[in-house]
Amino acid sequence: MEWYRNNYKANVKGLMNPIAKGGPALPTANSNLINGKMRFDCSQTKLTCDTASYAAFNFTSGKNHRLRLMNIGSGAVQKFSIDNHVMQVISNDCMPIQPYNTSVISLGVGQRADVVVFGSGKKGDKYWMRSNIVTCSINDGVLAEARAVIYYQGADISTLPTAPPNQGPSASTSPMSCGNDPLTSTIPTYPIAVATPNVTQEFDITLKSNGTHMLYTMNNVSFRADFNDPVLNHAFDSTLKTLPINRNVWNLGTATEARVVIYNYNDAPHPIHLHGHNMQVLNLGMGKWDGSIVRASNPQRRDVQVMPPAASATVPSFLVIQWTANNPGVWALHCHFAWHSSLGLVTTVVERQSLMQSVLQNAAMTISPVCQNWNAFTQKGPLLSDTDSGL
Ligand SMILES: [Cu+2]
Structure with missing residues (x-):
């Protein structure tokens, strides 16, 4: 380190x-x-x-x-x-x-x-x-x-x-030298072929001004957490629409297989991390993704993948990931560089919301008193006065 x-x-x-x-x-x-x-x-x-x-x-x-x-x-x-x-x-x-x-x-x-x-x-x-x-x-x-x-x-x-x-x-x-070793080298022992996704989302990563500060954005939104108002509560209660835009929620709906194409227009590499899953890494490189997949019969699976820096301001790098949406919950998809997360390089994935009431009922009962204690504790004064995104 x-x-x-x-x-x-x-x-x-x-x-x-x-x-x-x-x-x-x-x-x-x-x-x-x-x-x-x-x-x-x-x-x-x-x-x-x-x-x-x-x-x-x-x-x-x-x-x-x-x-x-x-x-x-x-x-x-x-x-x-x-x-x-x-x-x-x-x-x-x-x-x-x-x-x-x-x-x-x-x-x-x-x-x-x-x-x-x-x-x-x-x-x-x-x-x-x-x-x-x-x-x-x-x-x-x-x-x-x-x-x-x-x-x-x-x-x-x-x-x-x-x-x-x-x-x-x-x-x-070379930008590619800032990334991981070739996807062709890393073959999972237990093979899983790429399934047909029923939702595909593009995300553009940029570093830009919000008027006063330079912040990272994913699709023009810079993430900010609220430690007293977790997204999971709103997913659970079906009140996601009341959340401010800076929670950067992407609701997968009923999708069971999600694909994400990320374009990085920034001159830094990003170790992209997905919580709650091992993601398939379909491909990465420079420019626009041409739809090709590295070893579609069994692509690399892991939970962090480095995407290289952009080749230039107009030629982004790309990373394509996919996962089976079988884990009801709220999962961060973010850059694992602490500084980039601080500047908002985070998307909040809501997965299988319709199953949350049944699957997460016990977990919610367990967590609920902790949330109440936390809220009471933080009302005594501002404990978290830092200015970053909170992730
Ligand atoms: Cu980053």
Whole structure:
């Protein structure tokens, strides 16, 4: 995960800086960490700086090691690698896939991958594990590569690998290099073919002014939550129409198979995340989607997919996802970059509303007292005075 010298509130405050005062200050990462650790080059700062330790992992020659990778950052796509080792990827976002070998795996915020690494090193060896922030994610350029150490049995743990820093994946500036690994590589073990959707919706992602602030929009609406008035209540009571437009509700109605085509007109990548489902990722790329599907007999399924930045202001990137609408509820479809969610890059999907009364009755009974307590608690004063979208 990338690391910021500013705290979260300061970053959000900068993001929400009014246009009249210079507009949003996009948070700039100052370091990058593996398991919460990395050593910073103290000659690069005038601030107080200690020589920190690296995260360390023990490997055994000839054995397989399963690593569970998670990008738990806020706004950076990472490329993970291990010097002199090949990784066998066995799952994406907990979805088992047919194993494939790679030297680099790309992880957007919120994404997970399980990899098996064969201990090809010898007794006493030590190697760097690296994670590099891609060039299209904002950082100050001082420390974009996180490193951790792999020690084989018998290695001197008071020493470090001698390979130099910044040897991770090369810094390609191609928009596609900011995305995930090719959809052709990631084949779910349990095949599910693409069904015919009975609802298809396009969403355009833009970053634009609302008159005072720069905000992200999905189809011209920038999302804003109300912690005292959940959409689920209104879906449950069939009063969705009374909600303000900035809740950005998309009601699937009676649809059982939903397809979404997202166009990104923005120069940032977006790890698009759907709650409550593993979505099928039908295709992604540059320009207008031509209707083609990558492996329609069994496309990749996961719950976060990075879509690349737009090629230019007029040539968007596209991402096509689909899911079986069999989970009655209200589900966020949003960018998993914290900063983009803060700026409103969220749609609220209402699914199988007609089944909610019967399916969610018990859950509603359980949640209801919590809502009442919460409302009473928040009436004592404004607890959540932050200015972002609330997601
Ligand atoms: Cu985003």
